[in-house]
Amino acid sequence: MAETKRTCGSCTACCKTHAIEELNKPAGVWCQECSIGHGCKIYVSRPPTCQDWSCEWLLGVGKEEERPDMVKIVLEWRDIPYFGQTLLLFEVTEGALNNKFSQWIRKLAKNRKDTVCCLPLVGKNTIYVSRNPLPIEAKSFGTINGRETDIIYI
Numbered sequence: 001m002a003e004t005k006r007t008c009g010s011c012t013a014c015c016k017t018h019a020i021e022e023l024n025k026p027a028g029v030w031c032q033e034c035s036i037g038h039g040c041k042i043y044v045s046r047p048p049t050c051q052d053w054s055c056e057w058l059l060g061v062g063k064e065e066e067r068p069d070m071v072k073i074v075l076e077w078r079d080i081p082y083f084g085q086t087l088l089l090f091e092v093t094e095g096a097l098n099n100k101f102s103q104w105i106r107k108l109a110k111n112r113k114d115t116v117c118c119l120p121l122v123g124k125n126t127i128y129v130s131r132n133p134l135p136i137e138a139k140s141f142g143t144i145n146g147r148e149t150d151i152i153y154i
């Protein structure tokens with residue numbers, strides 16, 4: 001039997017977490033076009049950034065009950081300069097990326113050699129990287145999702 005394609009349903013989490021350049025919408029605040037828990041008020045004419053993007057859950061990653069609005073974290077794989085494919089974890093509610101979770105992130109980056117980036121609701125982002133030799137020397141790295149990003153080598 002063919003697998004049913006996932007739909008966003010009542011999730012609108014990425015309309016809060018993501019910066020949308022076309023709308024001058026910063027990261028971590030609700031988009032003015034969002035009907036929270038319902039969907040996009042301008043769905044047909046939403047900007048290309050929104051049209052061209054899907055979170056990992058929508059693409060089939062994780063369990064049904066791990067939808068971003070339920071676990072309060074949005075996952076995305078993105079190609080980041082110097083680091084390549086990087087797992088981005090966007091916080092939907094402050095505290096979702098708590099210390100315990102950060103430990104898990106560090107372990108994931110270390111064991112799988114993946115680069116992981118935590119994007120809290122407020123404040124700077126942090127990239128955790130275990131790669132050696134280091135891709136860049138700097139301790140901080142431009143912006144991701146419109147926010148300054150620090151690097152932690154683990």
Ligand code: SF4
Binds near residue numbers: 053
């Ligand atoms: S976070 Fe994923 S499931 Fe939720 S609205 Fe965005 S694309 Fe849809």
Ligand code: SF4
Binds near residue numbers: 032
């Ligand atoms: S334009 Fe629509 S889809 Fe894009 S962030 Fe705003 S509410 Fe979400």
